Amino acid sequence: MKIEHLGIAVKSLQEADDPFARLLGKENYKHESVEREGVITSFYNVGDSKIELLEASNPESPISKFIEKRGEGIHHIAFGVDNILDEIERLKGLGFVFISEEPKDGADNKRVVFLHPKCTNGVLVELCQEK
Numbered sequence: 001m002k003i004e005h006l007g008i009a010v011k012s013l014q015e016a017d018d019p020f021a022r023l024l025g026k027e028n029y030k031h032e033s034v035e036r037e038g039v040i041t042s043f044y045n046v047g048d049s050k051i052e053l054l055e056a057s058n059p060e061s062p063i064s065k066f067i068e069k070r071g072e073g074i075h076h077i078a079f080g081v082d083n084i085l086d087e088i089e090r091l092k093g094l095g096f097v098f099i100s101e102e103p104k105d106g107a108d109n110k111r112v113v114f115l116h117p118k119c120t121n122g123v124l125v126e127l128c129q130e131k
């Protein structure tokens with residue numbers, strides 16, 4: 001596993017892209033909408049990892065709900081894995097609970113699943129595999 005990216009919930013990409021581009025000294029390499037998840041994303045390369053800014057694309061989006069409850073900030077940590085199905089089986093065997101056990105198409109050409117934060121000390125964990 002490696003840390004593939006950190007997801008950060010923001011109210012507005014238009015407002016958040018500027019400080020992050022200045023912080024990292026580079027522009028994002030893409031904006032991508034994932035309509036099924038109700039998010040618009042903005043990706044920055046940081047060494048071997050990435051920063052994923054997430055803006056809600058509708059009021060029912062998990063990002064809207066997250067910001068309502070906790071404000072802007074770190075939303076999830078994503079671990080890159082070589083075989084997501086094997087990792088799901090391995091972690092299920094260890095008692096971890098998934099929000100959904102079925103990998104879905106995520107942003108940035110990935111298959112993704114999320115673990116339930118109740119089994120990871122309140123941290124939302126994403127597993128992702130390059131498609």
Ligand code: ZN
Pocket residue numbers: 005006007052076078126
């Ligand atoms: Zn992510």
